[in-house]
Amino acid sequence: MQTNLLSKPTNDKSSHMSDKINHPQLCQWLQSVAQNRDQQAFTHLFKFFAPKILRIARGKFPNEAQANEVVQDTMSNVWRKAHLFNQDKGAVTTWVYTVMRNITFDMLRKIQGNKEDNLSDDIWPIAESMSTESDAFDDHLENKALLSVIDKLPQSQQDVVKGFYLREMSQEQLAKHLNLPLGTVKSRLRLALGKLKVQLGEKYD
Amino acid sequence: MIKHHPKFELIQAFVNGELPASLSAGIAIHADMCPVCQQKIAQFTDQVAEVSFEEQYLDRFIVDSVTADSKTAADSLDDSTEIDFEQMIAGIVKSPAEVSVPKVEKTIEFKGQRYKLPTALNNMALSKTAHIGKLSRTRLQLNEGEIHTSLLRIEPGGGVPEHTHKGFELTVLLAGSFHDESGDYNEGDFIMLDSSHQHHPISTEGCLCYTVANDALHFTQGINKLLNPIGSLIY
Ligand SMILES: [Zn+2]
Numbered sequence: 001m002q003t004n005l006l007s008k009p010t011n012d013k014s015s016h017m018s019d020k021i022n023h024p025q026l027c028q029w030l031q032s033v034a035q036n037r038d039q040q041a042f043t044h045l046f047k048f049f050a051p052k053i054l055r056i057a058r059g060k061f062p063n064e065a066q067a068n069e070v071v072q073d074t075m076s077n078v079w080r081k082a083h084l085f086n087q088d089k090g091a092v093t094t095w096v097y098t099v100m101r102n103i104t105f106d107m108l109r110k111i112q113g114n115k116e117d118n119l120s121d122d123i124w125p126i127a128e129s130m131s132t133e134s135d136a137f138d139d140h141l142e143n144k145a146l147l148s149v150i151d152k153l154p155q156s157q158q159d160v161v162k163g164f165y166l167r168e169m170s171q172e173q174l175a176k177h178l179n180l181p182l183g184t185v186k187s188r189l190r191l192a193l194g195k196l197k198v199q200l201g202e203k204y205d
Numbered sequence: 206m207i208k209h210h211p212k213f214e215l216i217q218a219f220v221n222g223e224l225p226a227s228l229s230a231g232i233a234i235h236a237d238m239c240p241v242c243q244q245k246i247a248q249f250t251d252q253v254a255e256v257s258f259e260e261q262y263l264d265r266f267i268v269d270s271v272t273a274d275s276k277t278a279a280d281s282l283d284d285s286t287e288i289d290f291e292q293m294i295a296g297i298v299k300s301p302a303e304v305s306v307p308k309v310e311k312t313i314e315f316k317g318q319r320y321k322l323p324t325a326l327n328n329m330a331l332s333k334t335a336h337i338g339k340l341s342r343t344r345l346q347l348n349e350g351e352i353h354t355s356l357l358r359i360e361p362g363g364g365v366p367e368h369t370h371k372g373f374e375l376t377v378l379l380a381g382s383f384h385d386e387s388g389d390y391n392e393g394d395f396i397m398l399d400s401s402h403q404h405h406p407i408s409t410e411g412c413l414c415y416t417v418a419n420d421a422l423h424f425t426q427g428i429n430k431l432l433n434p435i436g437s438l439i440y
Pocket residue numbers: 207209210211235236239241242243
C-alpha cells in the first residue's frame with residue numbers, strides 16, 4: 001500500500017507555489033552540513049527532499065523497499081558528501097538530483113542483473129559538476145550556428161534564452177531583470193527550448 | 206574541431222539516467238571534450254532538477270496547509286511517514302563524512318602506444334586485448350547482453366573493411382583520426398550509425414576509439430566476407 005502523504009488535492013494556488021524553491025536557503029543548509037556537520041540543517045534538507053525523492057523513486061521501482069532504499073542512500077550521500085558540493089558550480093537541487101540519479105542508475109544496473117560496479121560517479125561526477133567554465137562559455141559564444149538559430153526566435157524568447165544560456169543568469173534574476181513574472185520566464189524558456197531542440201537536433205545530428 | 210555530437214534526445218535520456226552504462230559513458234566522454242554539449246548537459250540537468258523538486262514541493266505545501274487547518278487523513282499518514290523519516294535521519298547522521306579519494310588517472314597500452322583512459326571508464330573491467338592485423342580490441346565488461354562495448358585501436362594505415370550493422374554502432378574518437386566515405390573524423394567526434402549506413406573507415410595516422418554496438422558487423426564486399434573474425438573482433 002502506498003501512503004498518500006504526497007497525494008495531490010487540487011488547489012488554485014498551485015501555479016504560484018511551484019515557483020517557490022528557496023535556493024539560497026537550501027544552499028545555506030547544505031553548507032552548514034558540509035562545514036559543521038549540522039544535524040538540524042540536515043533535517044531541514046531531509047524534509048525538503050526525501051518525500052520528493054520517494055515519489056520519484058516509486059516511479060522507477062515497483063518495490064516499496066527499493067524506493068525507500070533510494071531515499072536512504074541518496075540522503076545518506078548528501079550527508080556524507082556535502083563537502084563535495086560547490087555552490088559556484090550549480091544549485092543544490094542540481095547536486096541532489098545528480099546524487100539521486102546516480103544512486104538510481106547503479107541500483108537499476110544491479111537489479112537488471114548487470115553488475116554491482118557502481119559506475120555512475122565516474123559517468124556523472126558529483127564532485128565537479130559538468131557546468132562549463134568561462135573558456136567553454138567563449139567557445140559557446142563563438143558557435144555561430146547556435147547563435148543564428150537563437151536569433152530566429154521571437155524577440156521575447158530571445159531575451160530569456162540569451163539571458164539564461166549566454167549570460168548565465170538564473171531564472172529568478174531574469175524575471176527581475178526583464179520585469180516579468182517568474183512563471184512567464186519559465187514558460188518562454190520552455191517554448192524556446194522546444195524550438196531550439198528541433199533545430200539543434202538537426203544541425204548536430 | 207568536433208563536428209559530430211549526440212542528438213538532443215540522447216542528451217535528455219543521458220541526463221535522466223535512462224541509457225545503458227555503455228552509451229552513458231560514450232556521452233560523458235564526448236562531453237568531456239566538447240564544451241557545447243557540456244553546456245547543454247549542465248543546463249538541461251539544472252532544469253530537470255528544478256522541475257523534479259518543484260512539482261513535488263507543491264504537494265507537500267498543500268498537505269501542510271491542509272493539515273494546519275484540520276486533522277485529516279492526510280495528517281495521520283503524514284505523521285506515520287514522519288516517524289520513518291525521523292529514524293532514517295537518526296541513522297544517517299551517525300555516519301561520518303566521506304574521506305574523498307583523489308581520482309587516479311589510468312592509462313591503457315596497445316603495442317607500446319600508451320593512452321590516457323577516459324575517467325568515465327575508470328571502474329569498468331577490461332578484458333585481455335585481442336589482435337588481428339592492424340586492429341587491437343579490449344572489451345569493457347559491462348554485462349549488457351547484446352550490447353558490446355570496446356576500446357578499438359587502429360594502427361596507422363589500418364582500417365575496418367566495408368560493413369553495415371543490423372543494430373546501431375557508436376564510435377567516440379578518443380585520439381587520432383580516421384575517415385570514411387562521408388568525411389573526416391577527429392578527436393571527440395561522437396558518431397552514431399544505424400543499419401542504413403554502410404562504411405569503410407580508414408585511419409592514416411592511427412587512432413583509438415570507444416565503440417558500442419548491439420549487433421555483429423556485416424561485411425558487404427567480396428573477399429571481405431571472409432573476414433568474419435574481424436567482425437566478431439569489433440562487435
Ligand atoms: Zn558535442
